Amino acid sequence: MLFSGPAPRLSSGTWTLLTPSKRRELDCRRSAPVSASDAQQSSWDKAYQYQIDLRLVSLRGSVPSAWIDDFRGVMEGKGRISMSQRGQLFDIFKELSDPKKKNSAATADAVTLGDAWLGPAIARGLLQPIPEAKVARWWSSLYPHWRKLIQRDSLGHAAAEGQVWAAPYRWGATLIAFRKDLLLRNGGRPVQDWTDLLQPKLRGRLGFVDAPREFLGAAMRSLGLSMNEDISSGSCEATFADVPGSRPAAARAGACVQQ
Structure with missing residues (x-):
């Protein structure tokens, strides 16, 4: 803040x-x-x-x-x-x-x-x-x-x-909040990790802060990276290299979250 x-x-x-x-x-x-x-x-x-x-x-x-x-x-x-x-x-x-x-x-x-x-x-x-x-x-x-x-x-x-x-003067955290009853009623599974945001049942049902940092962070977390990762760093490049599709995988994850 x-x-x-x-x-x-x-x-x-x-x-x-x-x-x-x-x-x-x-x-x-x-x-x-x-x-x-x-x-x-x-x-x-x-x-x-x-x-x-x-x-x-x-x-x-x-x-x-x-x-x-x-x-x-x-x-x-x-x-x-x-x-x-x-x-x-x-x-x-x-x-x-x-x-x-x-x-x-x-x-x-x-x-x-x-x-x-x-x-x-x-x-x-x-x-x-x-x-x-x-x-x-x-x-x-x-x-x-x-x-x-x-x-x-x-x-x-x-x-x-x-x-x-x-x-x-104040620091915060990014959290996931969801209605478990509605999610299960619509055939979805409980959200336990960032990758769960990509499940088809949540398509068009996610609300995000209109901030690139939050959006990109969710995509990175779904790939097992830190939300505060420096995407230009060598360690991050190495992590992406281990992911099928490398950077395209991150792009696809981001596109799924956006949808």
């Missing part, structure tokens, strides 16, 4: 997630004459003496309420945070394209998205990269695998030197 800021209509900045209008408002206020009482405040208070309103949109149940409570405690007297939730990540993705809709995710300062939707959102110009993310403290402690996931080019493709478009 990833946190990212909608853009370019309402772009976000590092962890403060301020929109351009809010930044301009703060800049104007900070340039105003400082009163005697202000001069007596600590430098910390001066930096946060203006109320900042942050609006987040997340997948329901993906952000612990304790996080929000802790953040509100830290921001007490300095800003406010509100969070609305959606039942599906795809709902958030759709809302990013509809800023005119009331309470749309496109008007939020940050949203949660899955990897499957990050690339398309970037390609459509719905998000803005996090400026100066690579000099932030959280970036230095981020595992390299996570960095690869969120560094993209302007088309949403993975890029080693690309900009940082999101902040990962």
